[in-house]
Amino acid sequence: MGIRDIIEGKKQWRAHLARVKALPPDYQIVYKEMQxxxxxxxxxxxxxxxxxxxxxxxxxxxxxxxKGVLELIGDDVAAFADDLIKDSRTFADIYQESTSGKPGTAEK
Incomplete structure (x- = not known):
């Protein structure tokens, strides 16, 4: 990753944050908690x-x-967030697999 990639990534992140700040306050709160x-x-x-x-x-x-944010996602924000990543691998999963000695993973 070069310096140009880092600079471009920061520009994209700042643009993303500007979009978040343009949301109504209730949406911002839910978004930030999910983030x-x-x-x-x-x-x-x-x-x-x-x-x-x-x-x-x-x-x-x-x-x-x-629509209000809770009307959009439901009353249980945590369940909505969990549902979005239910089939996703997490870094914790990768770490556990690497330490468990399963075939195809490095043993520690």
Whole structure:
């Protein structure tokens, strides 16, 4: 990864954050909590940026339709977030596989 890639990544992240700040306050709160959860849980797909961008696109469509965030995702935000990554591998899964000595993984 070169310096240009880092700079471009920062530009994209700042543009993403500007889109988040343009959401209504209730959407921002839910988005930030989901983001914090995903950063903590660490789904592997998070690194390519499509998960958070997809959520943001979904939220922007909800705002355009005039719906409240809980009307859009339901009352249980945690269940909604878990459902988005239920079939995703997490970094914790990869670590557990590497330490368990399963075939095809490095033993520690």
């Amino acid at each position: 914090r959860y995903f950063f903590k849980v660490g789904p592997v797909e998070l690194t390519d940026g499509s998960l958070l961008s997809g959520i943001l696109d979904f939220f922007e469509e909800g705002v355009a339709a005039g």
